[in-house]
Amino acid sequence: MIIVMQAHATPVDLAQVVSHVEGMGLRPHVIVGTERTVVAVVGAERAATASGLETLPGVASVLPILAPYKVASREVQSEPTVVKAGSLVVGGKRIGVIAGPCAVESREQILETARAVKKLGATGLRGGAFKPRTSPYSFQGLKEQGLQLLAEAREETGLAIVTEVVSPEDVPLVARYADVLQVGARNMQNYRLLEAIGHTHVPVLLKRGPAATLEELLLAAEYILAGGNRQVMLCERGIRTFETHTRFTLPLATIPWLHARTHLPVIVDPSHGTGHANLVESMAAASIAAGADGLIVEVHPDPKLAASDGGQTLDLPAFGQLMSVCRRIAAALDRSLD
Amino acid sequence: MIIVMQAHATPVDLAQVVSHVEGMGLRPHVIVGTERTVVAVVGAERAATASGLETLPGVASVLPILAPYKVASREVQSEPTVVKAGSLVVGGKRIGVIAGPCAVESREQILETARAVKKLGATGLRGGAFKPRTSPYSFQGLKEQGLQLLAEAREETGLAIVTEVVSPEDVPLVARYADVLQVGARNMQNYRLLEAIGHTHVPVLLKRGPAATLEELLLAAEYILAGGNRQVMLCERGIRTFETHTRFTLPLATIPWLHARTHLPVIVDPSHGTGHANLVESMAAASIAAGADGLIVEVHPDPKLAASDGGQTLDLPAFGQLMSVCRRIAAALDRSLD
Amino acid sequence: MIIVMQAHATPVDLAQVVSHVEGMGLRPHVIVGTERTVVAVVGAERAATASGLETLPGVASVLPILAPYKVASREVQSEPTVVKAGSLVVGGKRIGVIAGPCAVESREQILETARAVKKLGATGLRGGAFKPRTSPYSFQGLKEQGLQLLAEAREETGLAIVTEVVSPEDVPLVARYADVLQVGARNMQNYRLLEAIGHTHVPVLLKRGPAATLEELLLAAEYILAGGNRQVMLCERGIRTFETHTRFTLPLATIPWLHARTHLPVIVDPSHGTGHANLVESMAAASIAAGADGLIVEVHPDPKLAASDGGQTLDLPAFGQLMSVCRRIAAALDRSLD
């Protein structure tokens, strides 16, 4: 870290900072400039309890240098992680597409959707059985019955099942049915849940929280990785900004930025990322062009009847059109959806 | 809700919307304007599954009318809720101040802090035993041992204990020791946790998530209230914006806005809300002036040694100064801290 | 507009609202619901001075219905506007690429850049002569001498000149040299400037302000269009959000959203939109995939020596690589860069 002293800091202030840093077991380098003095501390910064340094007299600010994540970092593993969950392969040349309804609503609905998206090229099936809903008065999901219907859909179509788990105590149950455990945006910093998932060997789709920095996303992944589970996919699904014409703002620069820093694959969710069905295809195409390793898309045979998120859900023809465009763009970049 | 049709919507589009609304059991009112036609639907909107309406042909947008929360609403209960947890009373004329360290670190630290803040006028003691930390490599709290130390501090000082619970399975344990269960900002939408707390009778301090709208905050409170627990305090602790000179941006208009819509008391956390000790006193004073029913403030006998959040933590003299300023402002508004 | 009454509004409140609306020359439709009463007003809303309505007793909120822009709207002109400025054609099948340095620094620099980007496929040359700089102590541009150098570069290469104008009084001067007048993000709501440009016939590149909604962008365009100048290109260049790993957050859903509402072409600036050279190619590719009609990219023969914005500037090989990727993606979507 770099400790910047105030312009009027005294020699006593400086000595106290130096001594405090030494007391932390680190080595300070004092550099006296024409306008400011700085103390550079380059060492095992992560372990240090530096939070109180800025309260010392004469300290103007403390700037960190090291990224706080480790196992997720490219510096630790330079080749990309390829996540495999049954028919779903994500990472490297292969782009995986996960499609399906927001929530599992009925046997007919999920089976019809599964058959159709499989035919159109999806390799994963999404569908919520445990639904975290903003309002306690909204539909909360079919719970275990929903998981059974998803398993039946896998049985018939071979699609990998991607479904959300919302509480540490549900992890064993959901892991019995799912090929991929999804951590929703609201739970990105539910550390107990991350820890519980870290102790399984089931692949994970970790969604970015709408106010999370990418460093916080990588640190959330680090909770899972640190538990021993290395099969983590990161998912950009939009952030909260002042924009209101979309439900969230979908920042695709996330993709190359993460690729430069982590070996974990990056998935994009253009459905939540926009909130409007008519924007989903363009943003799916843009995601592939920006290097995404996969997509997760809300698809329903009849969106106007969907129990939740209908406004951002594609019908089957629209999903077919999305797949066709994304296939062409992937091909132009020497990658493949199939 | 109001359904706004596109300028070029056809009579067939309109008929389909009307019939869809009727199929939802609601009554549509069609109003034909010079440039647009709108369909007004004023009814049991909350129960309706309206999410798919905007995918119907010819629909430009769907505007909600009713606020989605009920039990939290002023329309249901007009007089303010007063939360009482031992010596801590929040709501009405009484302003409660909760003070203490970010985390319980040792017996000596928590007892020294408790005695000092009690003397300076606090009526609640904060201190984390279960710490949700952004990095898996940071100090995670003393767990049950921390709770025992908090109970000991209560024993000696009479201060009400306010401490965080991070997982539904911990609720019984933490409820055994705590006078107030704190739900942290990261867990504001951890619905299982909210439900578990809703089934206790322990008062709750519910922190706003840094990207949560006030409607989402009230809906999170609604999860607790709907479970039967009516002793809920809402806490503004800052939102994530483009500003970087503060850790979060602390929007105090939250206070009068919430007071106009809910009977629940509103607490402000100027420590997390700014992230810098030298801004805390001003924002505490501003909170009282804006009508806050309480404060929660990080205080440590020696902030530079704090295991976490040291940069935003007041030492004891600074906390005394804060109390003195807040007392004068409360008096100017005919309220009282004591 | 829709006027939502409070739950406890009285008949007198309602009568006053109705009478106020009638006094505005508009026709109110009162709809009494089970929980709320609303007053729908569908008429010449834009002309009305509605801003005081929400202060009337009993009014809970006022929701607008009509979009406030007109001439820019697809409802007024359904076929896309194609902007032509010399060799630069933007709109329809043709994608235009504008490349060049942040600022014109010297004859050699601008000529070398112009020749190189022309060869790599650009049809427009960017370069600032009047530079609006955040700090008064930064390089402010070569002013008219810079314009002369740009004209010389056009002479030699045939590239269309795109350069910024920052003040109404400079419009005649800059218009003498430029093929496209650029309005920078800081000036998007400099209405005098927009009006002055609206009275010329020179094509315009109008950049979105970093905190502007898309409605505000369209209203800024409306100032130019209302003056008689219809050759307006809209430019997304990133918005200010809580993200700090990029200089701005680049929201590409802007492209399909604008295309659905306006006939004006949409350009993307991936250089300012990310702030880092290593993210520019991916975001340029994503922009084309999302349907952008053009790109504006910062390119310099030696970015480390650039007088401004060096960190986000591509060198010539990187720009060549960007063009090659974008060409392939455009072809996959049946569009063309050439």
Add this chain to the structure above:
Amino acid sequence: MIIVMQAHATPVDLAQVVSHVEGMGLRPHVIVGTERTVVAVVGAERAATASGLETLPGVASVLPILAPYKVASREVQSEPTVVKAGSLVVGGKRIGVIAGPCAVESREQILETARAVKKLGATGLRGGAFKPRTSPYSFQGLKEQGLQLLAEAREETGLAIVTEVVSPEDVPLVARYADVLQVGARNMQNYRLLEAIGHTHVPVLLKRGPAATLEELLLAAEYILAGGNRQVMLCERGIRTFETHTRFTLPLATIPWLHARTHLPVIVDPSHGTGHANLVESMAAASIAAGADGLIVEVHPDPKLAASDGGQTLDLPAFGQLMSVCRRIAAALDRSLD
């Protein structure tokens, strides 16, 4: 500045950075850490063209150290600037209150308002004659006639006139009538306007842009100060965030943060900062409690008839109530509104 090298940077990369820094006339200090090497450069950083440094091979990031503003800084002038404009005195113990309508609409309206706010304790009169409006179809102000009416109101009441100037060419005209030139939020980075005002000796009220950092606000002030005009008041009027229940989010931590860094007084605009009349009093009170040196408030004898901004405008009794509360809070802090 601090240049952080990548973990895998080579000695050749390091040598190139060192040599580049030396070529800029600055002195690099290389510090080799266990995980990273950093190059500290502490010197005349502001003058340097550092923007290209991060494009050098092996460079991970470049962190600035020095604040980029000078004349506005507390380090240059430690005692607070007191701005005096006729009867309006802002800074030190004295709190100034500027009140009046959004726009001057008629002789009767402005005179009635002036008399009333004067009686209630205001020392400045606001009122727009040149109105920058988001839509070209909205009321644009009475221009010079509006200025004459303001002057007449000053004649009668002695209030200082605070009115906006939107273009450099209008500065001489507006300066003939106004006691304080207001720079609106949209023009905070209209540098030509700032320069023109910097060459007058008329006091200035500089509003923060809704997406401007406080550093950018201070740099905008620096444009005026650098021209020789030292009578600058900074004005916080809210920033754009994801919140929609208020028009802007009003971050009052601005006040103590600015007071610690600049000698210029800080004014708050609770009308634009909230956008709703019923939130204005609380936020005015909070501003005073947080240490604001003044307020600027929208007041109109009949807000529902206001030509603009009616929803956020106080009527006269509400303004009287605001003054009474603010007076009590100021007194509690040993300051005075009168």
